[in-house]
Amino acid sequence: MSDTKEEYWDFIWNQPDLPEKIKFAFSVKNFDKQKILDILKKENKKTICDAGCGFGMYALYFAKYGFQVSGFDVSQKAVTAAQKILQENNFLFDSFVVSSITDIHFKDHRFDAVFSNSVLDHMMLCDAQKGIAELERITKEDGIIYLSFDILDEEDERLPHEILPDGSYQYTQGNRSGMILYPHTEESVREFVKGHEILFMDCSNGQIEVIYRNR
Numbered sequence: 001m002s003d004t005k006e007e008y009w010d011f012i013w014n015q016p017d018l019p020e021k022i023k024f025a026f027s028v029k030n031f032d033k034q035k036i037l038d039i040l041k042k043e044n045k046k047t048i049c050d051a052g053c054g055f056g057m058y059a060l061y062f063a064k065y066g067f068q069v070s071g072f073d074v075s076q077k078a079v080t081a082a083q084k085i086l087q088e089n090n091f092l093f094d095s096f097v098v099s100s101i102t103d104i105h106f107k108d109h110r111f112d113a114v115f116s117n118s119v120l121d122h123m124m125l126c127d128a129q130k131g132i133a134e135l136e137r138i139t140k141e142d143g144i145i146y147l148s149f150d151i152l153d154e155e156d157e158r159l160p161h162e163i164l165p166d167g168s169y170q171y172t173q174g175n176r177s178g179m180i181l182y183p184h185t186e187e188s189v190r191e192f193v194k195g196h197e198i199l200f201m202d203c204s205n206g207q208i209e210v211i212y213r214n215r
C-alpha cells in the first residue's frame with residue numbers, strides 16, 4: 001500500500017452519482033491532448049498505459065484513436081469504472097490493474113507510451129519521484145511519457161488545508177478531506193525530467209504538461 005490516500009480516491013470513485021457524472025463529463029469534454037496524440041501517431045506508437053486512469057476518460061479516447069490501451073489506478077473503484085466504460089463502448093483493451101504508481105504491477109519496458117494526467121500532483125514529492133521512476137521502468141527505451149500537474153488556483157489555496165513538511169497541501173475538511181495536492185511549478189517539473197529529451201512543455205492551460213522521451 002502507498003501512503004497516497006487510496007481511501008480518499010475509493011470514496012471519490014464510489015459516489016452513487018458517479019455514472020451520471022461520467023456521462024456528463026463525456027458529453028462536454030472534448031479530447032484536449034492533441035499534442036501527445038500527434039507525437040504518438042508520428043512515431044507509430046501502438047501501446048499506451050493510462051497511469052492513474054480514474055474512470056477511464058483518457059483511456060477511452062486512446063482506445064477510440066486506435067491504441068492498445070492498458071491502465072492502472074490505486075483505487076479499485078476507478079479500475080472497475082474504467083473497464084466498464086471501455087466495455088460499454090465496445091472497445092478492446094489490454095490489462096487494467098489496481099496498483100500504486102509507486103509500485104506498478106507491470107513488467108519492465110512493457111509500453112510504447114505512458115500517459116499520466118493529474119496524478120503525480122496528488123501525492124507527496126517523494127512519492128511523485130518514485131512514481132516517475134516507475135513510469136520510466138514500464139516504458140520502452142525511446143518510448144514517450146506524458147505527465148501533467150494541475151497548477152493551484154484560488155479555490156485550491158482557499159479551501160482548508162494543512163501544509164505538510166515537503167510543502168504538499170493536505171485538505172482537512174469537506175469533500176476534499178484527505179486529498180493531497182503538491183504546488184508544482186515549471187521548475188519542479190523540469191527537475192523531474194532533467195537529462196531527458198523534452199518533446200513538448202506547456203504551462204498555459206491551468207496545468208503543467210510535459211512530454212519527454214524515455215532515454
Ligand SMILES: C[S@@+](CC[C@H](N)C(=O)[O-])C[C@H]1O[C@@H](n2cnc3c(N)ncnc32)[C@H](O)[C@@H]1O
Pocket residue numbers: 002004009010051052053054055056057058072073074075078099100101102116117118119122123
Ligand atoms: C485527479 S484524478 C485524475 C484521473 C485521470 N487521470 C483523469 O485525468 O481523468 C487522480 C487519479 O489518480 C489516482 N491516484 C492517486 N494516487 C495514486 C497512486 N499512488 N497510484 C495510482 N493512482 C493514484 C486517483 O485514484 C485518481 O484516479
